[in-house]
Amino acid sequence: MQPRPAPSPLAARFTTPLARLTTAAIAAVLALALLAQVRVADETERPAPLRADLMAAEPNPVTPGNFTGYGFDQCLAPTQKAMDAWLHHSPFLSVGIYISGNSRACRSQPNLTPTWIRTQLQKGWRLLPITLGPQASCSDRFPRYDDDPTINPRPGAEGLYGKARRQARREAVKAVDAAQRLGITKGSTLWYDLEAFDHTNRHCRESALSFLSAWTTGIHKLGYKSGVYGSVGSSVLILDDARVKRPGTYVMPDMLWLARWDGVANTSSSYIREDGWRPGARVKQYQGGHDETWGGVTINIDRNYLDVGRGSVADPEDHCNGTNINPKKYGVLSPGTEATVQVKALQCLLKERGRYDGKLSGVYNDATVASVRQWQSDRGxxxxxxxxxxxxxxxxxxxxxxxxxxxxxxxxxxxxxxxxxxxxxxxxxxxxxxxxxxxxxxxxxxxxxxxxxxxxxxxxxxxxxxxxxx
CATH class of the missing domain: 1.10.101.10 (PGBD-like superfamily/PGBD)
Known part of the structure; x- marks a missing residue:
């Protein structure tokens, strides 16, 4: 992923003054704060309590959930106007958003608020929350700023890259803190973006593996799923090799996001084995940064294809205790039509809409005609x-x-x-x-x-x- 910086004002902090809360709300905040005191390994950091207004509302759905389809990612979270235009006109139904990490280009995200998150989820968007924190020590593009240290490559006395692991645990806490403040529900996948690096550099590679392993452990302890984004020639490659050649040595992420700009909208790559992270645990970024215009709104994006969870599935349905409302044809019905699947389907559909209270006889009788006439009148x-x-x-x-x-x-x-x-x-x-x-x-x-x-x-x-x- 190639974050593209865009100047913007500092993002507002999201807090709710206690003076504005009810006694019950304050009690809820304090209770949640106690529950949120999760200690990760030897770290003392922990996620901040959720906002009271987010706790009062019904929780957002887990994201990305079950989905097979197209998505995009962009450094700066788009405005609501842009998101609506792209919802109605683009092929995309998933969007990657940067929520934390000192190495991200778009540190300021003025559009990224709890309301923005909730609105997109309610409209059907699937969100991919991204952290871009410490990068591999041998990366030629990082550090980007003075306060974004790279992954510590020193193995330590026991060769376990303890400093890299501690860095990762801190990043996990920060990512969960950002996710909870935005209203991203537990069980959702939080993604770590590890940009390209020289995987042949031993300490750089091993410290990166240790970091990603500790990131996943920390994310899991805090109730979220772990995802890793990276180039198929570096971070994705080393994870897949470790999975196969050194099983049990490192904790693997739940999902992989492959960066392979081959222009093919699938989740495969010749760089990694097909048996890993299947089914339903892959995303592929198949096209890099470029401008696209939908609904009159132009955004510079990367394109993605997702196959996550169970894929796009619809739960089983039942209508009127097993009535078939899916005949092969929906033809014209007239008074006197008897014992047809179509008539029974019509009676069931009208009953579900409160327009018919008779038996599902399959006969287009006087009661059915009366219901039809009333429905037609109501619809104009x-x-x-x-x-x-x-x-x-x-x-x-x-x-x-x-x-x-x-x-x-x-x-x-x-x-x-x-x-x-x-x-x-x-x-x-x-x-x-x-x-x-x-x-x-x-x-x-x-x-x-x-x-x-x-x-x-x-x-x-x-x-x-x-x-x-x-």
Whole structure:
């Protein structure tokens, strides 16, 4: 990762004066402070208590969680306006952010606040929080400043590189402190960025391995997962070699972020073995720094491809005690239509929306017609005894306003796929996972209704579907 400095004012500190807290909130703060007193090895540092307003709110989701798709990283956390533009128009749904480390180019992060973190997570972004602290002693680009020491290369009396390990434990505490202040939930992955260095230099290499091992141990003790970013020709290479040739000598990170600018959007590289950190524990930075413009906003980024956790998956669904709401076709229904899967699916969907309280008979009877007419009236559609393809599309979208793209997963994607099936552009299973095939179907729909063919189900596309356009 090549951090690109950008001048900006000092980031504000995030504190809440005790005078503004309730008695209960103060008690909660004190209780959490006691729980947070984690001693890491022989270090006395510990993460600061969380902000009271963050404790009061529902915790943010663990990040990056389960995801397969595209991401970007950039030195300076973008503004909210830029993030929104890129959410609606770019292929990315993951973003790397620098949260700590004295060696990072963007020490000042004026946009990076607890509100920024919470907002991105709520909008569906997956975050990769990065620490860029002490770098390898033989790196030709560090130290960058006067107060960013490199990893201590001295092996010590026992040859265990104790000073490097202590440096790492301190960095782990600092990273967790920064993560907690920002509202990044325990269980999330915190990444250490170890830039390229000469891995043939023995003490430089061994001290770096010791540092990364202690970093992972420290991160684990504080309740987070450990990730390491690095060049496939140095830090990634030495970790993979140590994993295979010296098993048990070092604690391995949970995830690897490979820097290999080969232009291939996958998580593989010929530099490391395929069996390590699989499945679901790899990220690959496949393109280095360059400008991209989406939604009228230009950012200088690196491109990434992620395959983490279980990948993009949708939990099983159940409708009306096992009713099939995914027939192969959503056709026109008229009074008198009997015993069809489509009618039963319609009755179930109307029941879930509080529009139908009859039996799921599969018969398009008077009660079903009355419910249909009421639903059409409420949506501002022409009222009719018939339920048309136009109605099916709108019923499935159900006023959805979620931005969906490759990597998205869940109930909203299932509704989208059903709407696309009703529109005649989707014939594959209703998986709930927005994969390249779903993006292709969205492009086909966008072309049909006169929209720009992006493959992203954003505002304009969702409005067309919600209005039943076909």
């Amino acid at each position: 559609f022409p009222v009719s005894d018939r339920f048309s393809v136009h109605d099916w599309i709108a019923l499935h979208m159900d006023n959805a306003n979620t931005v969906m793209k490759v990597g998205s997963a869940g109930p909203a994607v299932r509704r989208l796929q059903r709407a696309l099936r009703a529109a005649g552009v989707w014939s594959q299973p209703i998986s709930g996972v927005y994969d390249p095939a779903t993006a292709s179907a969205v492009r086909a729909y966008q072309k049909r209704v006169g929209l720009k063919e992006t493959g992203i189900a954003n505002g304009k596309t969702n409005v067309k579907l919600d209005h039943g356009r076909r």
